[in-house]
Amino acid sequence: MLSAASRPYIDASVPVLREHGLAITRHFYASMFEAHPELRNLFNMGNQASGAQQQSLASAVFAYAANIDNAAALAPVLERIVHKHVSVGITPAHYPIVGRYLLGAIKAVLGDAATPELIAAWDEAYWLLAGELIAAEARLSEQSRAPLGALRELIVADVDRETEHVVSYYLRTPEGGSPGEFAPGQYVSVAVTLPDGLQQRRQYSLSDAPDAPHWRITVKREEANASKPEGMVSNWLHANIKAGDRILVGPAYGEFTLPQDSARPLVLLSAGVGITPMMSMVAALAAKGSHRKVLFAHAGRNGSHVALRRHLAFAKTQLPNLQTVTFLEAPLSTDRADVDYTHAGRMDLSRLSLPADADYLMCGPSAFMQTQWRALRDAGVSAGRMRREVFGPDALDHLL
Secondary structure, eight states, X not given: OOOTTTHHHHHHHHHHXXXXXXXXXXXXXXXXXXXXXXXXXXXXXXXXXXXXXXXXXXXXXXXXXXXXXXXXXXXXXXXXHHHHHHHHTOOTTHHHXXXXXXXXXXXXXXXXXXXXXXXXXXXXXXXXXXXXXXXHHHHHHHHHTSOTTOOEEEXXXXXXXXXXXXXXXXXXXXXSSOOOOOOTTOEEEEEEEOTTSOEEEEXXXXXXXXXXXXXXXXXXXXXXXXXXXXXXXXXHHHHHOOTTOEEEEEEEEOSOOOOSSOOSOEEEEEEGGGHHHHHHHHHHHXXXXXXXXXXXXXXXXXXXXXXXXXXXXXXXXXXXXEEEEEEESSOOTTHHHHTOOXXXXXXXXXXXXXXXXXXXXXXXXXXXXXXXXXXXXXXXXXXXXXXXXXXXXXXXXXXX
């Protein structure tokens, strides 16, 4: 618990961080990478290039300060961070480095306003948080029976093009079997070494049932646009990986999983490649012959952007209580026959008959999930019934 002496300084930091947080995090990353260039291998340098990671950390520091007494709000966010840290290989040795350069950035940006008392309060707050994360990451590593950031070679048994921009990779052990157990909805880290020698890891949801004789990841090639560069790893995978190749893959992690201890109806809301963890959940239910009521609503630009269609169609033959709904923002003339979409336009939950007392899971672009979250909240769904998968740097936006 934060000391009484430090609390006023943290509370007073909230408006300061709102104003100067981005400047602080930009300074933090620049100074840390200059002193420790090897850490570039641990951080998503695509998000660094776009500025998204700097904004994310600014939001995280602000949200932590604003919610430091709200354990219920912070707990699910910290759980998500723990899974991500273990997946990418953050170790206890990294925390002193991050703390040193984060406090140094606060001093540099705030100048005389960064009094010794303020810095001492933030040093205390940082190490309280770091201690929680280090302990939780050690527990998760022990549960998974794998060292922090562990990787192993897997064989790409098959490559299946789902759409023009999406490819599924079927992964097996060198002995030909499944790489192991996982919970439907979890992800794995894939590590690649790029032509410039930089190693990068990206997280991809497993998109098939846990009892399949393989792991399947379904990867969208991320193209450049005005706000971000092209995906370093996704483009490399699409350009280079073929059946028979070996790639480095970590254990399965992630807290966004299929609720196993509930008979309540399940509502899955996805957009784009956010269909992948949902497909794992549906496939797992189909493998068990479940009679659970499931409403699966998916949104895409048009039929050519809807991945895993035939796998979902097969699951429907196995699940008598699965209802699927497809929204296509700009459907093509051929989409009615090929996709049998339900609605033209963006996903609009007012067009669905939402079951009472359901569990709601969301995965897709940030703006999509924010829209659906607000729509469900306005419809009276409690926050405790809503969960979402976040891979990008906006994990804390609901706390801001």
